[in-house]
Amino acid sequence: MGKGGALSEGVLKNIILSYTYVAIWIFLSFTVIIYNKYILDRKMYNWPYPISLTMIHMGFCSSLAYILVSILKVVEPVQMTRDVYITSVVPIGLLYSLSLWLSNSTYIYLSVSFIQMLKALMPVAVYSIGVLLKKESFKAKTMTNMLSISAGVAVAAYGEAHFNAWGVTLQLGAVAFEATRLVLIQILLSSKGITFNPITSLYYVSPCCLVFLSVPWMIVEYPLLSEASSFHFDYVIFGTNSFCAFALNLAVFLLVGKTSALTMNVAGVVKDWLLIAFSWSVIKDTVTPINLFGYGIAFLGVAYYNHAKLQALKAKEAERKADNESGRLLDESKSDNATKKNEPGS
Template sequence: MGKGGALSDGVVKKIMLSYMYVAIWIFLSFTVIVYNKYILDRKLYNWPFPISLTMIHMAFCSSLAFAAVRVFRLVEPAALSRRVYLSSVVPIGALYALSLWLSNSAYIYLSVSFIQMLKALMPVAVYSIGILLKKDAYKSTTMSNMLAISVGVAIAAYGEAKYDSWGVFLQLGAVVFEATRLVMIQILLTSKGINLNPITSLYYVAPSCFLFLSIPWLIVEFPLLRQQTAAFHFDFLIFGTNCLCAFALNLAVFLLVGKTSALTMNVAGVVKDWLLIAFSWSVIKDTVTPVNLIGYGLAFMGVAYYNHSKFQALKAKEAQKKPAAAADEEAAKLITEREGDGKKGDSQA
């Protein structure tokens, strides 16, 4: 096989690996969402303690990450000073704690399908917070797109058969905190050249997330759990497999973004949302109304257009880099040739 054939094989392999990363992330994300819903829903497993569940996840992830970094030395820790940790990682851990707490709490009050529809507001929140923190520039076309997504989600909410205002408030709060976390990662870590791999991310972020969650847990859930200690039997199989899924999902997120891009994850997220809506309607028997689908369809088109715009912007940026790289390469070649000519002249003299 010639050089072109070998290149084609490499491209095909890269595409297949990308699809595999996407499939793994969709499967794990799907599994964690449905599993959390099963545990927290009062009509199913009936353990409505979202802070406790999130803390169990964080403790499990922290333990495995600590073992990988400090015990087995599978991964080298990042070179983070105490000041950088306190000023950059701890705020991200706090935002992550709030996001997980509120999003898990929403499963007690809302259906899986409606929660996925509300999550379509994530690009709106990320863009709006990016503007407020001066990370993104205001563009009227992009803001119009954000408005279309918001209108679509509002229509979906209007058509929701089991609408719960408190549940919507919790999920919207989770979206805001998660969007803020994503923007802060760019500002506090990426801009400083700090890149954490999946294990080190959990090693640094999960413990701070656990500590922040312990404050509301002591006030809100601990008194209730103490009352139910005699009646509740901790199922190690249920919670153990749930924690393993959560840990694997955290790894899959970083793997997907690291091996593909954040844009690929956004597109895969849309596919996952449709699958969850279909699963929620067909298996869990949640009510999905035509107005729900019309509203989410409009929001979906807005998100798809937003992802397309981001993709075009990335292509344009890459196209600008290529001529610059080619010019630098040509300049280096000319310098090398001139140096060679100079040395030849010196030897002739």
């Protein structure tokens, strides 16, 4: 009874911790999205400079990561050669900077609810790019699922009350760059045995992003900021916004490290529905029945995709356990045979 009670208590503790990590990630992700919308939207804080905001985030994250890694030694740096950095980290940094720039730009043109609906295309983009780069194998069943998600998002876009073609183009570009980044992380880093946690990821990638973003910033936004001489930099607004962005990276590490990437995908679906509800009820964005119907189709497609991934992971884990068990039995059999040979009279 005591052993069973202890086991039940341990399971309960793990469940509570998992839900806590999920809640923290949803809260911080929710906060960063709404905060960025508040800063960039012309009807709110009215500071429509997405490149500048992204650079502030990257500068803050780079500085804090440098302090934690190089000065306080909280995290050990990754052993990396200059060649690996240039051929692997730099391309990933370029894609990340483009993804952040475009995704932040969409807050100027689209509602929070519609942006979340468009983000449902992420599994479609990741799978499609994975197939193109030969990281994923083509499966007709999976592609049919991807097409159902795309159809649902198309219906949601058709029902959008304040459709903006430029905003949609920016968000689709952000999804494409982010999906390519995720696939390249597997190809360029994981294949070389290099893994980043959020702090080391920011330590190596954020400076790259800062450099890449400085080029379009000088051309596009610096002249506009120079003309807006009345602007006063609000350290509280941008400081807390940047800190939330940094904390979100740590929350991702906690959630994936203590649970799984699949858990984050499922939690992301919950977060999207919460954001849609918040956007409609608090920000007063228009959400039409066609919006919800289309996103409902996409949601079912994403849910099925996550379910299929879970089943594949379970099958892989069962196969691994079976292989380990076979190996153990084989070793025991060899050991028994050796013992018999050494017995007197054998």
